[in-house]
Amino acid sequence: MHKHTTLFGPVPSRRFGRSLGIDLVPFKTCTLNCLFCQLGRTPATTMHRKDYVPVDTVRAELEQWIGAGNRADVLTLSGSGEPTLHAHFGRVLEYVAQNTDIPSLLLTNATLLHLPEVRRDAARASMVKTSLCAWDQASFARINRPHPDLDFAGFIGGQLRFREEFSGQLILEVFLLHGISDAQSQLRNLADIARRIAPDRIHLNTVERPPAEDSARPVPMDVLAQAQDLFTPCAELAVSGIRHESPHFEANEEAILQTISRRPCTLDDLASIFGLHHNEVSKYVTSLVHKGKAQWTHGGSDQPYVSPSGHGD
Incomplete structure (x- = not known):
């Protein structure tokens, strides 16, 4: 198996099939330090955008992967941190659009969509999946623990502006925590904000993998199911462990550790x-x-x- 530094997978995705991940930032390089993050705590949040990995490196690895006849259902900018912190992530999306017929997906926490240049580059993706966990500044601070330069009004404003500018498919993931964000009043507040963002689809999610903090506990399935109809469009449950067949590629300890x-x-x-x-x-x-x-x-x-x-x- 050819060793890549920025590509990983394809891995089975709950909602998008077999996803080839494209990782553009070092581990835990993020604007947030979310209670529930499956990658653990963010040592120091950042708003600094730069070329964390050379775009030419990403292009070369994609060219090798595509040239080898590999296939996936989607090419996803995701991985170890917030991909929009890479100053030229849009050039990667542009390369994907020009060199393969596989749709691209940007997984972003949406904290940088208040920046026009980030919205411009994000709009190059076929699909963009943003995130919503909070309904006001206090809950934003408690759940997402953002960089000091971020505020909730700007976070939501960026998503609203992006919705106006983006012609692709916008998916909103609403992530819920038991005892923190699953009370009826809180769910209604989240649903009201989601309605303003007006995504094409809404995914309702909760903790499945080990979270950064023990206080991040999963919402019971019956509560999730009852919450679906509060959202417009009706939310899809994103907590089923759907498995997708993947073509065999070489497995060894190094490959598994990398995964x-x-x-x-x-x-x-x-x-x-x-x-x-x-x-x-x-x-x-x-x-x-x-x-x-x-x-x-x-x-x-x-x-x-x-x-x-x-x-x-």
Whole structure:
């Protein structure tokens, strides 16, 4: 398997099929320090936009991947942090549009959409998925723990302006936390804001993978189901662990460690990604755990997740 520095996957996505990830920023380079982040705490939030990785490097890796005859359902700007912090992420989206017929997806926390240049570049994606977890400044500060230069009014204003300018498909993920943002009054406030943003689709989500903070607990499924109809359009539940078949590519300890460093995975996830039987995946994971490079953690699902331990050689 050709070793990439910015590409990962394809990985099974709950809503978009097989997704090839394009990671443009170093691990946990983000404008937010969300309670529920599956990648853990953000050591220091940032608003500094720069070329964290050279665009030429990303282009070369995409050219190699496409040239090898690989396929995915979507090419996704996501991964270790907030992709719009890369000063030229729009050039990557432009390259994808010009060199493949695979649709592009930008996963963004939407905190930088108040900037005209970010809205311009984001509009180059086929689909953009933004995020909503809070309904006012106090809840924004508690749940998302943003960079000091960010405020809730600007965060929502950027999404409203982007909706006016973007002709592609806009998806809004509403992320809920039990005991923090799932009371009826809070859900109605979130639904009112979502109605103003007017996305094409709404995904209702909650904690499934191990979160940054123990206080981030999953909302019960019955509460999520009852909340769907509050939203316009009716929200889709995004918490089902739908698995997608992936073509086999070489699995080894390094490849698995690289995959779980992007996001914690269950054995089901890894089996689907690498096209292997559970027993084979388990052998690799057990070896990584014994070497101190990986560890088992528990989130809001029945299955444990494997994630990097940070203590490997």
